[in-house]
Amino acid sequence: MASQDSAHRTELACLDCHEGHPPMAKAVIPKCSQCHDPGDNPHFASANCTACHNPHAPLVTSFANIGQARPICITCHADIDQQMKQWPSAHSGQDCTACHHAHGLGKGKSDTCLDCHDKHAPSLSLQDCLSCHQPHQPTRYIWDHPVKNSQCGACHGDIVTEFAKNGAGHAKKLSCTKCHGAHPPRQEGVIPKCSKCHDQKAKKHYAQRGCTKCHDPHSPKKVDFSHLKSVRKICLGCHANVGKTMKRHPSFHAKLQCNKCHPIHGEYKSCLKCHKGHSKDMKYGDCLRCHIPHYPKPPVFAKKVPSKLCGSCHQKEYKAQLTDKSKHARLQCIYCHTRRHRVIRKCETCHGKPHDAPLHRNFPNCLKCHNDPHHLSGGEQ
Numbered sequence: 001m002a003s004q005d006s007a008h009r010t011e012l013a014c015l016d017c018h019e020g021h022p023p024m025a026k027a028v029i030p031k032c033s034q035c036h037d038p039g040d041n042p043h044f045a046s047a048n049c050t051a052c053h054n055p056h057a058p059l060v061t062s063f064a065n066i067g068q069a070r071p072i073c074i075t076c077h078a079d080i081d082q083q084m085k086q087w088p089s090a091h092s093g094q095d096c097t098a099c100h101h102a103h104g105l106g107k108g109k110s111d112t113c114l115d116c117h118d119k120h121a122p123s124l125s126l127q128d129c130l131s132c133h134q135p136h137q138p139t140r141y142i143w144d145h146p147v148k149n150s151q152c153g154a155c156h157g158d159i160v161t162e163f164a165k166n167g168a169g170h171a172k173k174l175s176c177t178k179c180h181g182a183h184p185p186r187q188e189g190v191i192p193k194c195s196k197c198h199d200q201k202a203k204k205h206y207a208q209r210g211c212t213k214c215h216d217p218h219s220p221k222k223v224d225f226s227h228l229k230s231v232r233k234i235c236l237g238c239h240a241n242v243g244k245t246m247k248r249h250p251s252f253h254a255k256l257q258c259n260k261c262h263p264i265h266g267e268y269k270s271c272l273k274c275h276k277g278h279s280k281d282m283k284y285g286d287c288l289r290c291h292i293p294h295y296p297k298p299p300v301f302a303k304k305v306p307s308k309l310c311g312s313c314h315q316k317e318y319k320a321q322l323t324d325k326s327k328h329a330r331l332q333c334i335y336c337h338t339r340r341h342r343v344i345r346k347c348e349t350c351h352g353k354p355h356d357a358p359l360h361r362n363f364p365n366c367l368k369c370h371n372d373p374h375h376l377s378g379g380e381q
Helices: 078-086 126-132 157-166 168-173 232-236 240-248 307-311 315-323 347-351 357-362
Strands: none
Touching (some): 307 315
């Protein structure tokens, strides 16, 4: 009696239960129901009270002799019984005494997860287990405590590594459980809709369907278009100016799907992957000096285009200029053929009218005398 601070010691005396003692009186041992009315608590209706409780030390110290305890336990812990039925697991089929050796949650009174289960990773602690699993409903997977990405990585290591490396804004602002509110076999909240964060009204691109056809949420900017048949409408959701440009300057390119040249977002194929160069020594950078990929025709010249590059198509003119001894020979082709292909400056643009007025009236076409601007045969040398 003195070993426990139970109500039997603090509120009763021996004679409150034992009314007499031999030989003067008959030994009386009362029934538990004399004080513990079954109508007050379902637990008080359980049979064989002394299998768990010693009346002189009624606080339970061991379940070793109780046998199947679950029918008794659930008379007080009906909520736990309901949880185990709602979320069935291997734990649901076990008797309470498989984990609980004595009543209460004190040290040694029940097993911990690590007494039966191997860790997902050596670094995990018991508290990490409880971040994801509740012992009476271990398959519920709901985050009652903060969960670090590293804990998720114990099972999903490749995904967590990819997320840390290529997660972009997702990795900077979010954790795994910020998006994944639960875990299978749960269904609700496991994988959220992109629209949860990316408001469809905020940006036209966000209104597109099938986000995951292009974006892996764990590496959202590492976009592979190569397996898709139709992407143009999706691409133009962000790159509207490109669409307008191709519409103003129609070409064969304008009929292609964007992933024909851009199989990976932010990357592009070299022109020479599809087109044969004008000369054998041409490089991709040379193509861009004259052609803009989204409207390749007509050619639009960069600020510097080597005359040799022009000569790969215009061989006659280039060879003539190489043997010319006039000042024209020292000019780049684009000096006279400015901006666009087939544009030809008038001689007067640079030379004005260097001859007498009658001569210009009689010969308004300079090429009557100066036969070829690429190889001047007359005039000032």
